Amino acid sequence: ETGVTQTPRHLVMGMTNKKSLKCEQHLGHNAMYWYKQSAKKPLELMFVYSLEERVENNSVPSRFSPECPNSSHLFLHLHTLQPEDSALYLCASSQGGARETGELFFGEGSRLTVL
């Protein structure tokens, strides 16, 4: 499969659960991102990994924990979330490094509902 793929596409969890979102890119990119998309709000950048190092963490609560084991995979570990964390979580990738153009390639997203 090509592009950016995310699993699961839909997730329902209780506030005490622990779950993970997975993202995989097949584009040979060196930078990966987690964005949160809520209704009537701009896309919110959560984390950036460039060359497998976290380079940005935009004041995200510690109940969200990212992991980037290699340049093709990105995880978002979720623990003791709140109902207001319900949203669409989008993964994206870009060229990264000296070849960075600024263009983001998004996955289809994981729709998270916290009960």
Add this chain to the structure above:
Amino acid sequence: GENVEQHPSTLSVQEGDSAVIKCTYSDSASNYFPWYKQELGKRPQLIIDIRSNVGEKKDQRIAVTLNKTAKHFSLHITETQPEDSAVYFCAASMNSGYSTLTFGKGTMLLVSP
């Protein structure tokens, strides 16, 4: 940091009409301005972009204009079709070793047949 404002939040047009969406940005160092289209239930996808050394760029029915002095840029869609119905996001960033896009809130465009 960068702040991007986008207007209008919703736009309804008749098929065949033109549509214009406007954005302003705050950081004069920003030099890359893309537009993304997100259809219902789908991923955002880049439709056109412009860099600060260019004032206008066209691709078939869509065009983007940039006014660096006023720090605003606009998306123009001519001869709109029902399949143009989607949410459109503008964004701004500066050169870096990774993307630093700041997005606007989005414009929901509805094209009626």
